[in-house]
Amino acid sequence: MEIKKSNTIREYKYFNNELLDNIDNSFSSDFNYFSPVWNEVLKTIDIHNLLDVGCGTGNFSCNLKSKISGKLIGVDGSSYALEKAKEKGFDEVYKVEDLCTQPIPLETESVDFALCKDVFEHLLDPLYLLSEIQRVLVPGGYLLTLVPNHFPIAGRLKFLLTNNLDTFNYFPNSKAWNLPHIRFYNYENFVDFLGQANFRVVENYSGFFPKLPIFHRALRLLAKSLVRKLATSNPTQFAEGLTVLVQKE
Known part of the structure; x- marks a missing residue:
């Protein structure tokens, strides 16, 4: 029997160029769903050097360029994505092909703020990357991070009906055995x-990404403040994106 060999291993490691372009095309100058989180962060924190780990093309931090006093730095495994990030104003970009084994190429205690959004769920050894982020942050430095929550109540209901780990259809072209998300978290x-x-x-900040088993759009709009409170007070049950600001002790 002839065994088919995959030629898409790199696509499991990074997003392919077509997907990166699709993500870019979904953004506009007046729409970035992560901006409300940044607005809250910037109310109390002055950022000097900002490191975006797993930055992709830079969509989720490039709008911070004019709001920080130092450098905007990106790390990713895709040369294509990093070129796009540079076009969007990143001061420095670094290619790290394996975030589970290769260090972030920055000096210890050299940045005061890091973003790591939608990365840890892709890694075999997420603690290695977390430790690297801790290393490059100054004492008292901040990390803003988000991972998806596949199984709030709404996700568990969908799983019950579909038996599909990708409860919110993040990767419609993937199957269970090659799903890019390999780590799963609750709050x-x-x-x-x-x-x-x-x-x-x-x-x-998980309340910015509520997910309730309410399917009528009008009901969601009417109950917006209540929904946010629920997702903040109990992210495991009611938030799709687990989003926290943490500080290095």
Whole structure:
């Protein structure tokens, strides 16, 4: 029997160029769903050097360029994505092909703020990367991080009906055996994970990404403030994106 060999291994490691372009095309100058989180962060924190780990093409931090006093630095495994990030104003970009084994190429205690959004769920050894982020942050430095929560109540209901791990259809062309998300978190174990590298939670922003089993759009709009409160108070049950600001102790 002839065994088919995959020629798409690199696509499991990074997003392919077509997907990166599709993500770019979904953004506009007046729409970035992560901006409300940044607006809250910037109310209390002055950022000097900002490191975006797993920056992709830079969509989620490039709008910070004019709001920080130092450098905007990107790390990613895709040369194509990093070129796009440079076009969007990143001061420095570094290619790291394996975030589970290769160090971030920055000096110890050289940045005061890091973003790591939608990265840890892709890694075999997420604690290695978390430890590297802790290393390059100054004492008292901040990490803003987000991982998806596949199984709030709404996700569990979908899983019950579909038996599909990709409960919110992030990767419609993937199957269970090649799903890019290989680590799964709820809020409590995500906080525990962050604590393994001596980070403490400063703020919980999960309320910006609520996911309730309410299917009528009008009901969601009417109950917006209540929905956000629920997702903030109990992210494991009611938030799709587990989003926290933590500080290096």
